[in-house]
Amino acid sequence: MTAKQPIIALTLLTLAPALIADLPSWRTSRNGVYKTSNAPTGWKSKLLYEKPLPSKSNGTPIMVEDRLIFTAEPALLICADRDTGEIIWQHSNDLMELNNLSDQKRKALQAHKARIADVGRSIQKMRSDVRRLERTLDRDPDNHEIKTRLEGMYKESQSLNAESAALIGDPEFRQFVEPPAHNTNGYSSYTPCYDGTRLYAVFGLGVVVAYDLDGNRLWSKFIEHPDHRWGGATMPQIVDGELIVRFDDYIALNPKNGDEIWRAPSEVVFGTPAPFQIEGKSFLFTPRGEVIRVSDGKVIQEGLVFLHATRDWSIFNTPSVVGDLIYAVSGVEKANGDAYAYRIPKSLDTLNKKGLELAWHTEVEKDRYYASPLIHKGLLYIVTRENKITVLEANTGKIVYTHEIKGARGTAYPSMTLAGGKIYLGIDDGHMVIFKPGKTFEEIARHSVGAYRSTPLFTDKAVYLRTYESLQSVSSL
Numbered sequence: 001m002t003a004k005q006p007i008i009a010l011t012l013l014t015l016a017p018a019l020i021a022d023l024p025s026w027r028t029s030r031n032g033v034y035k036t037s038n039a040p041t042g043w044k045s046k047l048l049y050e051k052p053l054p055s056k057s058n059g060t061p062i063m064v065e066d067r068l069i070f071t072a073e074p075a076l077l078i079c080a081d082r083d084t085g086e087i088i089w090q091h092s093n094d095l096m097e098l099n100n101l102s103d104q105k106r107k108a109l110q111a112h113k114a115r116i117a118d119v120g121r122s123i124q125k126m127r128s129d130v131r132r133l134e135r136t137l138d139r140d141p142d143n144h145e146i147k148t149r150l151e152g153m154y155k156e157s158q159s160l161n162a163e164s165a166a167l168i169g170d171p172e173f174r175q176f177v178e179p180p181a182h183n184t185n186g187y188s189s190y191t192p193c194y195d196g197t198r199l200y201a202v203f204g205l206g207v208v209v210a211y212d213l214d215g216n217r218l219w220s221k222f223i224e225h226p227d228h229r230w231g232g233a234t235m236p237q238i239v240d241g242e243l244i245v246r247f248d249d250y251i252a253l254n255p256k257n258g259d260e261i262w263r264a265p266s267e268v269v270f271g272t273p274a275p276f277q278i279e280g281k282s283f284l285f286t287p288r289g290e291v292i293r294v295s296d297g298k299v300i301q302e303g304l305v306f307l308h309a310t311r312d313w314s315i316f317n318t319p320s321v322v323g324d325l326i327y328a329v330s331g332v333e334k335a336n337g338d339a340y341a342y343r344i345p346k347s348l349d350t351l352n353k354k355g356l357e358l359a360w361h362t363e364v365e366k367d368r369y370y371a372s373p374l375i376h377k378g379l380l381y382i383v384t385r386e387n388k389i390t391v392l393e394a395n396t397g398k399i400v401y402t403h404e405i406k407g408a409r410g411t412a413y414p415s416m417t418l419a420g421g422k423i424y425l426g427i428d429d430g431h432m433v434i435f436k437p438g439k440t441f442e443e444i445a446r447h448s449v450g451a452y453r454s455t456p457l458f459t460d461k462a463v464y465l466r467t468y469e470s471l472q473s474v475s476s477l
Contacts, residue, residue: 021459022065023457024195025062025191025193026060027455030275030321031320031322031375032320032418032455033375036420037420038461039419039424040474040476041434041445042445042474044447046474048473048475049084049472050085051087051472053072053468053469056072056468056469057070057468058233058413059188059454059466061191061454061464061466062191063082063457063459064194065213066083068081068464070191071189071191072188074178074187074188075203075205076090076091076093077201077209078090082473085473089215093220095175098209098220099175109176115167116164116168119164122160123157126153127157129153130150130153133149175206178205179229180229180230184230186231187205189231189232189453190233191235193235193236195255198212198218198255199211200236202236205222206223207221207222208245224249225248227268230270232270235318239282239284241255242294243258248266250264250265250273250292252294268315269286270287271315271316271317271319272318274321275294275321278346278348278351281295283351287317287319287330288305289328291356300351300355301355304328305328305340308332308335311332311335314332317329317330317373320374321344324346325342325359326356327341328342329369329373330369331366331369332366337366339362339363339373339382339392340358340360340361340362341358341359341395342357344356345357359397360395360396362397362399364382364399367386368384369382371416374416374423376418378394379437379438380393380394380397381437386404387404387427389402389441401440401441405433411427413426413427413428413453417455421436422435426452426454430452431448431449433446434447450470450472451468461475462475
């Protein structure tokens with residue numbers, strides 16, 4: 001929890017241990033370590049409840065007072081009772097709902113969306129047919145008939161893509177048309193956040209909304225569509241009283257009404273910038289290795305993370321800040337893998353003159369890193385998408401050990417978390433692997449909890465997990 005975030009819940013916790021502190025944003029500690037005494041090793045045997053949900057999401061719940069708030073596809077914001085899992089309220093944030101469209105406008109929009117869907121299906125069929133003929137041509141490279149057919153299909157594909165772009169970009173309907181999004185990501189991968197007054201939620205439709213805890217919508221804004229066809233996942237966060245979001249650019253909004261304060265240009269990225277402070281001034285370290293000044297959005301340093309020449313979009317996770325070090329990891333399958341630690345200077349003068357200081361850089365497994373780094377007691381834990389763990393010395397970058405998780409076929413999308421002296425590794429095929437922190441790998445337990453890509457929340461009493469199909473609570477006692 002940052003100095004700017006509410007401390008009421010923490011104060012109450014010290015006065016009355018029975019109360020539970022708020023967890024108002026994703027990776028509240030900026031690292032993924034929960035300061036809890038208890039955390040379960042069993043799962044099904046300690047299940048308190050498992051409540052079905054209306055649709056899937058990669059987003060993680062937050063916890064405010066006695067409520068869990070989370071998202072669902074494509075644009076649902078849901079509030080559930082923490083202790084029972086029962087839904088208290090849910091609201092759609094579809095653009096048609098937010099804009100109170102007339103019946104005539106709705107019908108015209110639905111017809112427009114149907115045309116976009118028809119063209120999209122034609123594009124998918126064309127791609128499949130082209131791939132099939134290309135494979136045939138590989139086996140028979142002198143087949144002129146196939147070459148001629150392919151040339152015609154390439155032209156038709158270009159025409160279909162142009163038609164799709166024109167339909168999506170039609171000024172009359174552009175704001176109301178869902179932008180493309182990969183099924184892996186969807187529109188609701190953005191975890192909400194809470195500033196003590198308002199809940200904020202972001203959806204890949206280009207929408208930012210604010211609610212109170214009772215489910216009353218306070219304001220909504222259409223900002224812009226994401227800058228790529230996969231869908232975004234940059235979490236909203238409050239830094240120095242500004243709401244920081246990202247679809248195409250990094251944007252600071254006024255939390256009271258959603259008005260834009262500043263905008264910083266950004267290339268494609270999926271992770272969330274990590275805030276840090278120097279002499280009371282706040283900055284953001286982005287997953288692409290940029291430093292942005294929060295007061296005005298100025299980019300004051302960049303190029304701190306290696307970007308692959310042809311896959312510079314392959315930046316997925318969120319950097320971690322522990323003490324005066326910022327940790328980042330990135331990579332591309334079979335091309336590169338890089339872990340970094342940058343030291344935060346003590347003075348603004350040093351930052352302005354020299355920028356962040358590289359403490360160390362280590363080449364690690366050449367693969368994608370969807371999960372964010374975890375740091376605990378001098379060790380840095382990272383995991384590739386193929387479930388290979390690497391542990392490094394946090395101060396030097398020296399590799400301590402690597403270990404591949406066997407028996408799991410999914411992808412390590414969820415970020416590792418530590419609670420009650422145990423590390424929880426999530427794999428989206430439903431595996432949850434629990435192992436001991438330290439310089440050697442020792443697995444404690446392994447469970448199948450249902451397909452999921454979110455990260456668990458821990459208190460001394462219970463752990464909460466949002467899977468694709470359900471909201472689960474497991475006793476920590």
